[in-house]
Amino acid sequence: MIELDREQQMMLSTVKEIVHDVIRPRAAEIDEKQEFPWDTVRVFTENGILTPLLPERYGGVGVNYLCFCLILEEIARACASSALLLIAQADGMLPILCGGSEELKEDHLPGLARGKLAAFAATEPGAGSDVLSMKTRALRKGEQYVLNGRKCFITNGGVADLITVYAYTDPDKGGRGISAFVVEKGTPGLSYGKNENKMGMRGSINSELIFEDMAVPAGNRIGREGDGMANMMAALDTSRLFAAAQAVGLAQGAIDEAVKYAGERVQFGRPIARQQAIQFMLADMVAATEAARLLTCQAARFLDREKGHQARKYCAMAKFTASDTAMRVTTDAVQVMGGYGYMKDFPVERMMRDAKLIQIYTGTNQIMRLVAAREIFRTLPAGSC
Numbered sequence: 535m536i537e538l539d540r541e542q543q544m545m546l547s548t549v550k551e552i553v554h555d556v557i558r559p560r561a562a563e564i565d566e567k568q569e570f571p572w573d574t575v576r577v578f579t580e581n582g583i584l585t586p587l588l589p590e591r592y593g594g595v596g597v598n599y600l601c602f603c604l605i606l607e608e609i610a611r612a613c614a615s616s617a618l619l620l621i622a623q624a625d626g627m628l629p630i631l632c633g634g635s636e637e638l639k640e641d642h643l644p645g646l647a648r649g650k651l652a653a654f655a656a657t658e659p660g661a662g663s664d665v666l667s668m669k670t671r672a673l674r675k676g677e678q679y680v681l682n683g684r685k686c687f688i689t690n691g692g693v694a695d696l697i698t699v700y701a702y703t704d705p706d707k708g709g710r711g712i713s714a715f716v717v718e719k720g721t722p723g724l725s726y727g728k729n730e731n732k733m734g735m736r737g738s739i740n741s742e743l744i745f746e747d748m749a750v751p752a753g754n755r756i757g758r759e760g761d762g763m764a765n766m767m768a769a770l771d772t773s774r775l776f777a778a779a780q781a782v783g784l785a786q787g788a789i790d791e792a793v794k795y796a797g798e799r800v801q802f803g804r805p806i807a808r809q810q811a812i813q814f815m816l817a818d819m820v821a822a823t824e825a826a827r828l829l830t831c832q833a834a835r836f837l838d839r840e841k842g843h844q845a846r847k848y849c850a851m852a853k854f855t856a857s858d859t860a861m862r863v864t865t866d867a868v869q870v871m872g873g874y875g876y877m878k879d880f881p882v883e884r885m886m887r888d889a890k891l892i893q894i895y896t897g898t899n900q901i902m903r904l905v906a907a908r909e910i911f912r913t914l915p916a917g918s919c
């Protein structure tokens with residue numbers, strides 16, 4: 535049903551090996567210690583998986599969105615934080631690939647396949663769902679822009695070598711006054727606030743970024759002045775697809791654990807897997823996860839075929855469907871495993887904490903329903919919805 539060419543199939547089997555050898559054994563530890571997995575970054579880099587969407591001409595392998603989703607799913611099945619590291623990398627890279635000048639691409643993209651890390655910075659303390667209320671300003675001064683403001687919750691933020699930053703170049707123009715910039719680590723005026731202490735996804739790093747009279751060369755602007763909002767919306771569509779794939783992997787990982795446990799746990803003289811109540815719960819978990827997977831694959835196919843409005847609607851629907859499913863499935867996996875499921879000796883309690891984030895980040899699931907509804911009613915005459 536899912537068609538991949540030989541090269542993509544080989545990449546997926548490499549990913550499975552890495553998950554088995556490196557990612558799964560480290561998942562509990564990086565969660566417990568809230569540790570950024572540099573060893574995983576190294577292994578991803580060595581195997582061409584750190585930035586697999588990057589086209590070959592910039593040093594990547596150029597997989598399509600569907601293949602990247604399957605990679606994310608496989609990784610998230612064992613460790614959602616490690617999948618998030620790749621998602622943040624793609625979120626920081628794609629705005630440059632899709633909107634940057636050729637010079638900007640050649641300067642910055644090859645490094646991302648060689649181990650440099652990227653981040654995507656839109657959210658601010660007062661601007662989450664309402665991203666247009668951002669306060670960060672970029673003032674043009676000759677051949678530079680001077681940025682002032684702060685961003686929060688930024689995944690990979692504190693470790694990123696380059697950050698795609700959104701700021702108002704002309705606040706009077708609303709959405710058409712936002713521009714995007716590549717900001718490099720070490721730029722004078724860039725400093726870091728706290729790294730967040732989180733409920734879940736504790737193996738990823740989320741940082742506050744502070745810009746104080748930070749001068750960025752005009753050549754680091756991505757696209758034209760005022761293109762930032764369109765660039766951000768396109769990046770958010772793909773980011774939502776990636777989050778959906780991550781959620782499907784997480785749900786599948788919880789199912790794997792629950793099925794295994796149900797077959798081994800004996801109560802009342804037989805495995806709990808023989809209790810109809812447990813069987814029904816698992817049937818629902820598997821059916822919902824399979825449905826979320828199909829919707830995610832469909833969204834990926836629309837993006838691979840560059841179907842603009844359809845892709846936006848499907849990415850939003852896949853994101854809220856898959857993450858709501860992951861939340862329900864991971865919670866039920868804990869239930870299937872009873873008291874042991876609640877303990878840190880088994881991975882499902884971590885998976886349940888990790889699932890919660892996917893309902894929130896890259897646009898909350900309330901906002902996802904608004905995005906999908908806007909596309910559903912888009913063809914109605916103005917004023918009717």
Ligand SMILES: Cc1cc2nc3c(=O)[nH]c(=O)nc-3n(C[C@H](O)[C@H](O)[C@H](O)COP(=O)(O)OP(=O)(O)OC[C@H]3O[C@@H](n4cnc5c(N)ncnc54)[C@H](O)[C@@H]3O)c2cc1C
Nearest residue numbers: 654655656657662663687688689894895896897898900901
């Ligand atoms: C761990 C983590 C990682 C993140 N990584 C990044 C990153 O790398 N880059 C980045 O830019 N951002 C990142 N974010 C930010 C994330 O995208 C925002 O948290 C998210 O968009 C929601 O914004 P908010 O937290 O300010 O919530 P708010 O916008 O304050 O929302 C609070 C509640 O109100 C609801 N709500 C708000 N407006 C509406 C509305 N119009 N209709 C219905 N309900 C509404 C929301 O659904 C939510 O339930 C990250 C966040 C987290 C927690």
